[in-house]
Amino acid sequence: MHVLEVLPPRLYPCLNSQKRAILRTLQISIHPYPSYEARKERGDDRTGLETNEVALQQLYDLISGTVNRGEGNSCLILGPRGSGKTRLVERCLLNIPNKPIILRLSGWTQHSDRLAMREIAHQLNQQTGTTIFVHPDDVPRNIDNDYPDRELNPFLDKSVSSMLVSSASLPLSSHLPTLISALPTLPRPTIVILDGFDLFSLHPRQSLLYCLLDTAQSCHSGAKSRGLAVVGITTRVDTVNLLEKRVKSRFSGRILRTAPPQDLEGWIEVAKATLMPRVLDENQEKSYNEEWKSLWNMAIEKFLSDRSVTKALNETFSITRDIRMLNKIMASLALHLAPTSPFPSVSQIKATVLSQRIRPRSPFLHTLSYPALCLLIASVHVDSTGHSTFTFEMLHECFYDQLRTSLSAPVQVNGGSIGMAFEYLVSVKLFTCIAPSTGVAKEFVKYHSVVAREDVKKAVDKTGQINLRKWFTKAQ
Template sequence: MPTSPSKRSRNLINLVSGSLPLQFHECLNSQKYAILHALRNMSDIQLENDIEDEDDMDRTNTSTSQNLDELLCGTVERGEGNSCLLLGPRGTGKTMMLERALSKISSGDSPPVIIRLSGWLQQNDRLAMREIARQLREQTGASFLSAEVEEETHDRDDEPNPFIDNPADDPETSVAEPSPTHLPALIAVLPTLSRASIVILEGFDLFALHARQALLYCLLDTAQSCRAGANSKGLAVVGLTTRVDTINLLEKRVKSRFSGRILRVAPQTINYWRRLTKAILCVFVGEDAFTDEEDLAQWRTTWETRVQQFLDDKSTLQTLSETFSITKDMRMLTAVLTSTVVTLSPEAPWPTSSQFLTSAEIHRVRPLYPYLHNLPYSAICLLIASVHAGTAGYSVVTFDMLHEYFRDQVRSSTAAPVQINGGSIGMTFETLVAAKIFVSVTAPSWNTAKEFTKYICVVEREDVKKAVDKGGMIPLKKWLNKAQ
């Protein structure tokens, strides 16, 4: 039965005022699911092209993305052999840019064969060859390791490799590790496949550490040999790295096979973060979550209005700017938005600046010692003593110096215990040393007593002050305030 106009008016008022009617509870869950799905697949997010908000870094990444699209299209559509290097700091979106380019060319009738290798996992050419063979079998259904190669592998007198699957356990899925001498033959198979091939090398600089750089040489030499219009279906080699001197790591024969294309990915700007945040929060929700088209239109309008109010809030903009100033890593933005979205509920269905700030504080710089306020009285006294020593000009302290400050404090305060749980002040200090709160700055020596060993306190004065404030002990507050 359709809802009456008066009832719809009341529901709209409730939506705007903050309370969420029962009929929209499932809508909120669907919206949260859509946002979380978008955060996991950020390469699928399409931003609105606003030329006025773009700056030099945005234009650089736009140009890099276009060049990468053209390079991969040349390989897939014309059978070219290409190679390039995506260069940029960590967290700038190199992988996301590549995934977006791959999604464009994979939507056609003949998607390419994509082989993904990682320099952190495939630490030698044998492991890389095995991974290439495994991925080829999964995507093409054919094995490119001959029976002679597998027999030769098993007949080798080398010690068994723990990374090799036991063929007796599962002969259908096991892949033997080939000898490095078969590397050129395996790589030469790639241009002869029925589809174009794209090899992605994460941590490209780590592959340069392989013996003789044989894998890089074979890949780049094969890509260079591909000619458009011939029987080749095309091969592209795309490397991702953060090292600006990666080219200098390559041997001369490998460097001569590289095309020299270096596509630079610049760190994203705060304007890009704002536009990306809006695009993620306003992601489209499917009609399956709604039983009425008017409810769907009402929810979209209200949600987008609330998101815009959230993004226009000065506190939200300040939190976003502070987070961006700490790190340019987009994974940080993903973590902060995820924590903000999962806290939404029918009682508090709209994102707020306070939720965003709380999430940012959790995921940004975590305190090194969040448990300081739970330390015993004597331990807090030792930390305050180190603050007094620092105020007096002693950046390096000994236990004897701290004990002198502590003893003076005990004499002036009748409430100060000299033992905690049966342990002395010396045992408390040893506990702080074991927790790396006090770190020795000198090598151990047999002719130096323990109480005269030099230490530095790694806890800052502000952290000590927060611990004292949380503890609520007035004598400790007064003693700390004397250290001016």
């Protein structure tokens, strides 16, 4: 049975729902908060994720120790980008019983300890100030603990402390140690997740980390304290070395590692699972008839067993093991399915890999306007005289010399067009400014061209303008 080249119109809806199903699968795997079932199903599908499974088990043990037995724990999850660190934590948290208080901080947004603390206070208010999470039995006993701020500030009277519950109110920075040491006294165990852990260690004196880790370490299991777990997430391998001695000595030293798929088979497996998604909406199920299903499955089998496809995937795998890269390639493949080419093809994956993986530095050079190309050639000329930087006037002079000497210049350029072309090249950052330009007239600001000589050559060849090519070859 051969694969159809052009799709009959009755199968158009099938193609569309297939596309949507693929994108949906991709979104679920990218999206940080997918439904548990989908995640479990996908997690089971994967091979080559054993490292992550081990880490998951360890993290689960650690956190359940905190939640069930009130331990103070700390650990660091370390792994390259896209190896599933955040996903690991989320998966783990979904399985934890008793709904602990979860504080999520990110080094990217909380640039200072003060901001981090405000965010902690806010999230505490969100999670304990509402009654949804509070166990009914705990309410009368721990009423003070529901409002940690009140405990922190004995000078506040009652009305003010009740105001503190609203999310607008936040404690002062001097209360940081007290606020954090109050965490184990909350009605429920607390889990603090620090994304970008290495960035927190760059804060002055590492006081937040110190407080958190100190509290976690000194957290004794007992009736009073409820347990605190500090989970750091980072890609930086030397993060532990960044910690000050007093902070490091309070860190448990537990490092859980995550890894992307280790072999190409796992990678292709993921690709296959993406292209043949099992999760389908009810709506989609209707239009997903058997005929289409068999056609599609056959096409995918054929596609994935093609040698060029395997090669493309293998190359990608050798460059990066970030699963998000694969997801992007798959998404792009799915986008370009059309009734005229209903199944992914070899040429498509080649184009996709080019546009999503390692992108060419300046793919549009040959479509540049005539004056802009002239300026690029002039910059090559200037470069070949031994000057790596140039001003607009230098390029202009070079261009005019060429215009004077060759009578065959195709376009007489005057007016503002060459200046506009220069500004265009600056604005798309093909020319980058290298010296501070204050107090220097615009035409004398020094620039540097980021376009390699070969790229200019290719672009000039591609435009097929003989004059430009002649001029270009003069630069030796």
